[in-house]
Amino acid sequence: MSTFLYYLVTILESALSVVGIRATYEQPRYAVVEHLDRGVEIRDYEARTAVETGARGQQDGAAFGRLFRYITGANRGGNRIAMTAPVETGGRLIAMTVPVEQGAAGTMRFYLPRAVAEAGAPEPTEPGIRLVRVPPERLAVLRFSGSATPEARAEQARILADVLARAGREPAGPPVFMGYDPPFSVPFLRRNEVAVRLPPPGT
Secondary structure, three states, X not given: OOHHHHHHHHHHHHHHHHOOOOOOOOOOOEEEEEEOHXXXXXXXXXXXXXXXXXXXXXXXXXXXXXXXXHHOOOEOOOOEEXXXXXXXXXXXXXXXXXXXXXXXXXXXXXXXXXXXHHHOOOOEOOOOEEEEEEOOEEEEEEEEOOOOOHHHHHHHHHHHHHHHHHOOXXXXXXOEEEEOOOOOOOHHHOOEEEEEEEOOOOO
């Protein structure tokens, strides 16, 4: 794929996500194993690979920039990793998946497609970027729309915590935010999620 076509596809896919169309983005595989109050889902996620960096919060443009540079060539081999699907075989073009995860522990994370993980994701060349292998895990997730302001995220995390407490579930870590759309998307069409990791089944 030429550089021109690469960026054209990226722009078109981003434009579609503005109005809530994100079907072309690959997402990590999961199964919903239980539904709780207020729309909370208990999900079992498959193992997946991500690229992550330290972040100071949701609006950390420097962290996003480091990850964006990785997917646009700051990796061994100079592979362009598109923000959109599909995955082009041969190792030259890799699609980035949604969501983008931002954790309370100070990280920002892009998940990479399964085909990339299976083939071996290219190593980052910029300091502060690392590849991580995320094992299978269980998450409690609450989905919401609208602008994902710090206040909105905090309120949704509070609702999630209340639902889990009433259900007798103990989180295994702090809440994380998972964003599926660019910041310029129509607010009421946005897909936002807050999630907490839960202990593995049987523990």
